[in-house]
Amino acid sequence: MINHESIVLIAEDEENSRVLLENTLSAVGYRVLSASNGQEAIALAKTCTPDIIVSDILMPVMDGYALCRCIKKDEALKQVPFIFYTATYTDREDEVLALSLGADRFIVKPVEMQELLRIMEETIESSSKGKASVREPQLPDEQLEQMHNERLQSKLNNKLAELDSERKRLLESEQRFRDYAEASSDWFWESDRDMVITKITSGPPELLFFGLSGLAKRIECATDPVDDPHQGYLESLRQKKAFQDVILEFEGSNQRLLTIRFSGKPYYDSHGEFQGYRGVGRDMTETVALIHQIEYLATHDELTGLPNRSHFWECLNLALSRARLNVCRLSLLFIDVDHFKRINDTLGHDAGDQLLQEIAARIRRTIREHDTIARIGSDEFVLLIEEEYPSGAHRVALDILKQFEAPILVREQRIFVTVSIGLSVYPDDTQQAKMLLSYADLAMYRAKEQGRNSFQYFTDELNLAAHEWLSIENGLHQALERNELFLLYQPQIDLKSRRLIGVEALIRWRHPERGLIMPDKFIPIAEQSGLIVNLGRWCLDTACRQIRAWDSENFYVPRVAVNISARHVRNSRISEDVCAALAAHGVEPGRIGIEITEHTLLENVDTISHTLNDMHRRGTYLALDDFGTGYSSLGYLKLLPVDELKIDRSFIRGVAERDDDIAIVKAVIALGKTLGKKVLAEGVENFEQAGVLEALGCDAIQGYLVAKPLSSVEVKSWTAPPLPFEEPGQAGTVIDTA
Template identity: 35%
Template sequence: MPNTELALQPKTFLTLHPAYQTSFWGVAMIIAVLASIQLILGVIDITEQYTYVASYLSLHLAMEMVSVFISLMVFIVGWNVANHKLPSSLLLLSLIFFNVGIFDYFHAVSYGGMPDFLSHNDVQKHLNFWMAARFISAFGLLLLAIYLVSKIELHLNRTAIFIASLTFTLVFLWLVIYRIDLMPVWFVEGQGLTDLKKNLEYVIIGMNVLTALILLTQLNRPRSLHVPLLIGAVLVTAMSELYFTWYSTMTGVYNIMGHLYKVVAYFMIYRAIVVEAIDIPFNRLKESQETLDLAVTSTDTGLWRWPLGGDYVYLSPILKRQLGYNDHELANSFSALQSLLHPDDKAIFEEAIQSHKQTLGKNELFEVEVRFKHKNGDYRWIYSRGKEGRDKFGNIVEVIGTHTDVTHRRIEHERFRSALQASPNAMIMVDKQGCIVLANKKANLLFGYKDEELLTQPIEILVPNSMHEQHSSLVDGYMQNMQQREMAANRMLFAKRQNGEEFRVEVSLTPIKGSEENYVLASIVDLTEKLASQTRIEKLMHYDILTELPNRQLLVERANYVLDNARQLKLQVGLLLIGLDRFKNLNDSLGHSAGDEVLVEFARRLKSTISAKDTLARLGGDEFAILMPSTNTQQIIQLVNKVKEVLKHNFVVKSEQVLMTASMGIAMYPENGNDFSLLFQSSDTALARAKQIGIDTYLFFDNEMQLNVSRILKIDSAMHEALTQKQFYLEYQPQVDIQTKRLKGVEALIRWKHPEMGIIPPLDFIPQAESNGLILPLGEWVLETALKQLRSWLDKGFQPVVMAVNLSALQFKNEGLDKSIEALLKKYEIPPEYLELELTESMMMENPTRAITALNKLHAKGIRLAIDDFGTGYSSLSYLKQFNIHKLKIDQSFVRDIATNDDDRAIVSAIIQMAESLGYSTIAEGVETDAQLEFLQQNSCDEYQGYGFSRPVLAEVMEEKFLSAKG
C-alpha cells in the first residue's frame, strides 16, 4: 500500500543534492558566525574611541590588496580555462571580477590620506571607485544567477567582451580622475554618508540577497559553479555592504569590518571558481587515470610506446609479466623483443612493421598477432594494436598502442576449429561481408571442394544462381537481427555443389560474437537421404508393401474426397469389397510365400479391370476394395464380371496350378451409407453374407442386411448400459461323469435379457463385446459372479463342485490375471481347485511362450485349466506338452456327427487317446443323443455336457435338481 501521507507532501524549497551536503552546511556555519558578529556590533554602542583606528590606511591598503589579488586570480583562472570546454559561466564571472579588481585597486590607492595618484586623492574620488566595484559585483552576480536558472547556453566571444570591459573601465577611470565634477557626492565631511550613497548600498544589498535566493533553488542538482560558495559569497557581501551604511567616519570599526567581510566574500568566490575550474577537473582526471589503470590491469592489457628512429621501445610491466619477466629483467628495446619471437612469426612481425611504416601519415592502425617466448620456454600469443603519435607541431614521432595476451583465446579458437572438424554436419562460418572464413572437412566433402578452397569465397557460390537475389536479401535481414534459428523449416532451401548439382538442405544459423567482428556459423545437413526416407515412409503409410496398391488409409482419404464431390454433384458411388475364397487353405498347404505370390498376381489382374478414375486398394490379408466414383448398378455388375473373368485363369505357384474364386460385397452411396464408414460397413456386411452363402458369390447390400446391421448397432449401443443395469445373468450347465452320471462340475454361461429386445443370444453380443472392448469388464463380472454363487452353494451345505468359467483373450493377456483371480478366491474363500478356467486353442497359440508363463502362474496357485473347443485350432503337439492343463474340451462340431461320420469318430478317438497319453482328462460338449454318449463311453471319455443331460439352468434350478447336500 503506498504511503499517501508522503505522496501528498509538497516539494520543499530547499532540496540538497548529495554533492552539496557537506559544503552547504559549512558555508551556513560561516554565515551564522558572521551574522552573529554583525548583530552584536549593531546593537552595542560604539563609543567615540572606535570611530578612529590607528594605522587605518595601512590596514585598509592591505585588505584591499588582498581583495584585488583575489579578483585578479578569479579573472586569470576563468580566462585561461575558457578554452577547455568548461561552462561559459566561468568566463562571465572572471570578466566581472576583472572590472571589480581594477576599481578596487584604484579605490585603494585613491583613499584619502594616501599619496595623490594621477589626481588629488579625497573621499569622493575613492568612493566613486568603491561604488562602481560594489555595483558591478552585485549586478554581475545577479546576472550570473539568472543565467544559471534560465538554462540559456551563452556563446561568448571572450576577446570582444574583454575589450568592451576594458573600454568601460578606461572611460570610468578618465571620468573619476579628470572630470570628477560630473560624478555624484557620496560623503559630506562632518555629516557622513549622503542619502544617495546609503540608498545605493541598500540596492546593492537587495541585489545580493535576491541573488542568494535564486541560487538557493539550484541546490537540488550539481551546477557548473559551486553554488553553496556563491550563496555564501553574496550573503557575506550583503552583510559587508550593511556595515558601509553604518559608519560616520572613514576610519572607524564599521569600515574595517565591512572590508574584512568583503575579503571573506571574495575568498568564497575564488574557491567557487577554483573548485570548478581546477579541483573538480583535476579530481576527474585523477579518477579517469585510476579507472584506466584498473581497466588495463583487470583486462591484462598493457601499453607500449615506440619512438621512431631508434631501438628503444617502452614496454609496460604487464607485457613483461605476461612473458614471465620482472620489469628489470627484460630491456625496453626493439631487439630484445625480437629475440623472443617465435621463429615462424618473425617474418609476419617484420612484414607488419614495414607495412605500417609505409602507411604512416594515413592514420591507419598497426595490428599484429604473434607468439613470444615465455621465460619458462612456452610461447604466448600477444596481440598488439597501435597508431601513430604526433608532437605539438603535428610531426609523426612515435607509434603507441596496447598489447594483450590472447593465448587463451587462440587455444579456444583451435578447440573450436577441432570441434567443427569433428562435427558430423557440414559447418561453415561466414563474416559480415558474407565471405567464408572457416569450413570443415564435411563441408568440403558435401559441396565437392578441396581443403581450404572455400576460404575467402563468397557464400553465394554455394547457392543456386536463381536464388542469389533472395539469399542476399535474407542475409542482410539476418545480419541486422542476428539470432539462433533454423532455416527451411517449412519451405524449400537448395544448395549447389561445385559441379553445379542442386540439392535440398537444412540450415541452422548460430551468431558468433568475436572481439572485433560478428560471424555466423551455419550447420548444413544434406536432406537428400532424409527426403528419400520420407518418400519411402509416405509410401509405406499409404501403400501396401506386397502389392504396391493403395492401403486402407489412402482408400479412406480418396473415398472422403470422392464422397464430398458426389454430395455436391448428386452422383452415385460404389464400393466393392473382394475376398478370395479358401485363401487360408492355400496358405496352410503351400505356405505363406505361395499365398503372397497369388496376392501379387491377383492385384496385377485386378488393375486391368478398373478404369483410371477408380481406386483399387488392398485392405489386408486376402481382401481388396475397389472405389468407383460416378457409377451405377449396371457398371458395377460389369466390373464384377471382369473380376470373375480374370479368376478363371489358374495361378501358377511352385509349379502347382491353383484355381481361385472370390466373394464380393457391394454397397452404394447414398443408398447404403452417407459416409465412408457406413458405406464400408455395408459392403463388408454384404461380403460376409456372400461368404456364408458359398464361394464365387457377389451380393449387393439390401434391406434385410440393413436390419441385421441395425440390430448389431442397437446391441452394441445397449451393451454399454446393460452391465450397470444388471441385465446380464448366469446360467449353469452340469458337467457329469460319463460312466456314473455323477455331477462333477458346472460351466457358467452368460445370458442377456434386454427389456425391449428380450433374450439376446451370446453369439450376437459376445463378438460385439470383443470388438468394442466391453469383453474385459464383462469377463471379470462373470468370474466374480460365478465364484460368488459357488460360495453361496457351499454356505447352503451343498457338495462342492468345480466351477468352469470361460476366459476372454483380453483377460488372458492381462499381466495381473493370476493375482486378480487369487484375490477373488480369497474374497469368497473358495479353494483354488474348485475353479476351472477354460481357454481356447487360438488364445494360447497366438503367443505360446507367453501362454506357458501365464498358465504356469495359474497352475502354481492350484487353479484348474482346460482347453475349450479343442480340435478347431492349430495346436502344436510340442507346445501342448508344455501347457500345464487338466482337461481337453472336445468341440461339439466333432461330437455332432460321431454316430454317423467316420472322420469325426476318428478325430474324437484321437483326441481322447492323445489326452490320456499326456495325462489330461477329456470332456465332450454338445452331447444330445444316446448314440453320441455311447460312443464316448466306449472310447473312455471322462465327462460330458449337453442337452442330452441338461440344458443350462438358473442357479435355483441347479440347486433343486442337481446339487446334493453334504453326506
C-alpha cells in the first residue's frame, strides 16, 4: 500500500510527460515534486528529501545519469531509491550504466501506468523496510564517468547520424522537386498579401509587380456568364480560395499577345494569417497558336487557303440565319471551271494546282470583305453574297466571268480558262441550305449547257429578272451617251392665287427598242449600280438648260424641282453639282429645287445635314418628298433647312373620304405652319381633294387635276384649272377645319 506521506521527485524536461506523471502520481496519493532537469532535481531533493526519484535520462543542463551520480555521492540522499524512466536511452549499455550508477530500476517507455506505479510502490516499500540494501554505485567513479561519457558520445553519434540522414533526405527531396520544376514548362510565382506578384521563377517578366485582380481584366470573357472564367477567378481571389487553370491573355513585351494558364493557392503563416498566393503558370501561346493552326488546316483548303467544304456548310448555315434575321436575300454562286479535267491532264497536276490558285485569286478579287468564298471540290468554288437585291450577285457573276477574259500564265504558257456559274437565291428558291447548294449546282449545269462561260439562275423568273436588270443597266449607260433620256415637267400651283409656282422634273427614257420606259423601272437599277449620280447630274443640267430656254422664250417658270436620290445626296459633291449646273446655264440658285425623299433624310440625317445646309445657304430650295411615309422625327425637321413638305400621294387619295387621311393631312399642314415650312400636296386628281386641301390651309398642290407631266413645249400652253375648285354642278364637301 502507498504511504500517503510518500514524496516522489520527478525529473523530466518534457512538459507533457511530466504533467502526466504528476497528475497520475498525485491522484494515487503521492506528494509530487517536479524538476525539469537534474540540477533543479538536486536542489529540490536537498530541501525536501523524497522517498523516491523517478528520472528521465536525456535532459538539458544536467542529464539523468549525472543526477543519479550526484544523488549517490550525497550522504543524505544516497539511500533514496532511484528509478530511470526513459524513452531515448534504451540500449542495453544504457541499462548497464544506469544500474552501475546505483539506480534501483531502469524502465523503458512506454509502460503501463499501473506497472510503473507497482514498481515504484515495490521499490519504496523494500527500501523503507530495509528489505533491500541501498543500491550503491557498482563501479569506481572514474569508470562510471567514462561509461557516462561513452553513452553521451554514442547518443551524440546516433543523433549526428540521424541528422545527417535527415539532411540527405531533405536534399534528395529538394533535388527531386527541383528536377520536377526544371523538367516542367511551368513557372512559379508568389504574391504578397496585397495580391501583388512579388516573385516569379521565369515566365513573362512583365507579370512581376502586377496585381492578381488586374490580370482578370485581360481574361477573354466567355459569352456565357455562367462559366465566365473572369468572374470565377475574381470570386476565388475575393474569397481567398485556390483557382486552377485560368486562361488569360497578357500583352508581353513588343506588344506580343501571350496566352497564359494560371493556377494559385493561398498560403498562411504559422498563426493562420493569410500571406498571399503561390502558384504555377504556363505559357500557352504556342499551344493556342498550334490549336488555331490545326483548326485552320481542318477548315481550309491547303492549295488555295480558302475555306473547305465542311467549313463552307458552317458559313452557309450562319449566313442563312443572318438572312432570316435581317429579312434579306442570300445568293449562292456555284462556280465550276470549264474543261478543267482536260487542262489538268494536258498540263500535269502541278500546273493544274497553279492554275487553281490563280483561279481562286481571281474570284477572290471580285468579292467584298464580308462575302464568303470556299473551294468545295477540285475545280468547284462557291460564293455567298448577302444582299437585298439579287442584282448584287449577278453583278459579281459578271465580274467573275470578266476576270477570265485575260489568259492565265502557267509555266510560260498562256492558258485561257472560262467558268460556268449557277446561282440560287434564298428565300426565292428555297429556305434550306442543302437545296440552295443543289439548286446552284443544277443552275451551273444549265450554264454549261448554254455553252459555258456564262451564268444562270436556278429559277426562270430570277433568270429573266436578272437578265432584264442587266440589259437595263447596260442600256442606261448608252441612254446617257445617246440622249435617250428626257424630262417632263409637272406644274405646281399656289392654292390661294392659282398661279404657277414651279414644276417638278420627271425623267423618262425613250428606249430605241422597248419604247418609253418609266422611272420606276430604271431608277432602282441606277441606284444599285451607282449610275444614279450621273443621272442626277444630267437632270440638274437639263433642268437648268430648260429654265434658260424658257427664259429666252419669255416664258417664266419660277422654279424647277429635281429629284435627287439618297446615294447622290450622301455623296457630298451634290452641292457642287447643283452649283455647276446653275453656273453652266447662268441660272439663279433659287430657281432650282431639290427633292429628296423623307426616307433619304431619315437614313442619313447626320451625314447629309451638312450637305443640305450648304445647298440651302447657296440659295437652293429644298423639298421633302413623300412626306408622311417615313415618320420623321420632329427634332430633325426643326433643325434641317427644308423649305417644303410634300404630302405623299397615298394620303391625298383618300383625303376627301377617309377620316384617317384627313387627320394626317391636317397634322402635316399644322406641322408645316408651326415649323415655318410650305406644304404641297402631290397627286391631287380631283376638285374634291383640292377643295379639302384648300379648306385645310394647304399652300400648294400638284397632280393630274393641275396637269399631267408635260413636255417643255406643253408647259408653255398650260393653263391653271378653273376657280373655285368645284366640278360644275357639285356642292363642295363640308369639312371640319378646326
